[in-house]
Amino acid sequence: MLVNPIGSLKGELTLPGDKSITHRAIILGSLADGVTEITGALRSDDCRHTAKAMGTMGATVEELGGDRLRIQGCGLHGLKEPDKILDVGNSGTTMRLLAGVLAAQPFFSVLTGDQYLRARPMARVATPLRSMGATILGREGGNFPPLAIMGTHLKAIDYVSPIASAQVKSAILLAGLFTEGETTVTEPSLSRDHTERMFEALGIPIHRNGLSLRVESIKKIPSFQVDIPGDFSAAAFFIVAAMVIPGSELTLRQVGINPTRTGLLDALRSMGGVIEVSCRRIISGEPVADLHVRSQALHGTEVAGALIPRMLDEIPVFAVAAALADGSTIIRNAAELRVKEVDRLAALVKELRRFGVQIEECPDGLVIHGGASLSGCHCDSWGDHRMAMAVAVAGLAARGSTTISDSSCVSSSFPDFWTRLDAILPGAAIPYADVGRTSNLALGTS
Template identity: 55%
Template sequence: RMGARVSGRQGGRLAPLAIDGGRLGGIDYATPVASAQVKSAVLLAGLFAEGATSVREPAQSRDHTERMLGAFGAAVERDGLTTRLRGPATLRAARVRVPDDFSSAAYFIVAASLVPGSEVEIRDVGLNSTRTGLLDILKMMGARVEVGDLREESGEPVGTVAVRASRLHGTVIGGDLVPRAIDELPVLAVAACFAEGETVIRDAAELRVKESDRVEALARELGRLGARIEPRPDGMVIAGGRPVQGGRVTSGGDHRIAMSLAVAGLCAAGSDTVEDPDNIETS
């Protein structure tokens, strides 16, 4: 639609793909799901296109690209769930400090919430509100989480997260919270296993098309440890408070499943062995 030529199997729909550039034109694109990756790809192409390019989303996705382009001098406009820019655009060099990754910090935050007597402080971590749904969900579950030293660096909110162990209870996770916590939902499912009561995760069908089908992977592997998880097309229902035992589980090649299972092992009654953990190195 922007003027590039894409060839591949099934009319350019399947890899391997060959992309021939050319004179691109701006477009108005509505994404079928809230996807920062798709949004970013269209906006980056829009930098080199003639005219305006806009991306409309059904819900707010991560906005790191928009913030970074602004830091490099691009005139990015945001109006609700629509982001637009005009090309061709000229960027200027800038000094950038990349904050620590919130998704990586999430496993330590959840572990500290679950392991009795724990107290963890994570400094200089990125606290972009499009990424920190996990903090809101943990607070809904009764976690003791505090955010301090909040500031902005290179257009990104940065600060310190302090968390202490606490008794968690079940909750309902859905709607606008999901895109803000989609990568953290696996470890939140682990937290739900150790919480009192039932936790429902819905509106999260995207979990089934990640590096693995994370709904089935969590139900299967955590089930081996004694958890009870009912898979649903767009999420799962987790019965909390059941005894979770140690055991042998596998990541299925998915780094977020591997790290979530490791957190489960910290709280299980007995040792937990996670097979195929090498993928964690790429996380």
């Protein structure tokens, strides 16, 4: 992909559906009785892997027009043993959440993924599921995929998680729906809470006490209808781009603003950024709003502690904002970035240095010396969707052209990122529905 510098970003966008919520809706819809309908579903590779896995085990997931899905669920206890290995591609969410479901099934299954997912640690989710009674085997002592799972009748546990992870929490909560007694999971700080919100919306009993959640077995999940808001993590790239590229002004419609996800807004505000939030409402149990962003001067800041889990996926593009801000920015307590699709801390250091940014790598974070005048360069996406989109934002703000290798990896979470970006570039005064017909010269292919 070739990205050229631009004068400004103008217009408004509606973002694709939230990836995290889409995963959960597909899984719960597949375990429900009857027909579930989902509007606003994200049509990404990761979410399709979840749908395919559930389909292999007996659910019927039908793609309707636009962003709609119809699921014929097979009931809480109706999954059948898969007759093949469940390949979930690059989707860590699919693997970890399905591990929680499969641990409770009376059959054998195997979960695998691509080369990047097979390098990601799974002991964090396998350990509590083993303590519930499931047999889970994997490479290197059971720590890495493929995971071979022999499910069983699980017992309830009281688990204190050493990390704040929505995927670990969700796997335990899903498993807890099948156990006898009450299962509790406690986090060191609050991770994204889409699973518990969806449980509440579906009438599944769940109880919170501070950082602890408690569930117990249920007999069935009723079919449901859900409208999924725009993905905040997708919006993040446009928020930062509009803020750092002079003369830009964007409105992002119907974006999910779940407070467990919007740490980026707090971080940008600490840098002097102003994001206007309007038309707040609740859709299917999730807070939603329109966001208005204008270009503005930013200064360095420090982000750490409980803020990090609320902005972990947004740190790659936040690092771009920090590179263009005045002064230095420090990121701490973000070692979790080393076990994402790739080691994102190492990747950010290497790629931002290509643009001329002074950046230091720390064991659990970064020190970014801002005020950089970025120079176009050749970048590697590392096969990581968030890295690809972050360096694209840097390329738009740079002097000279930037090329990005393996830019197609954005299909994991945001398949039409490039066309939606094209729609708000100068001269692209065409609605999103028509952007496939015209390509603005600020973007090209290579």
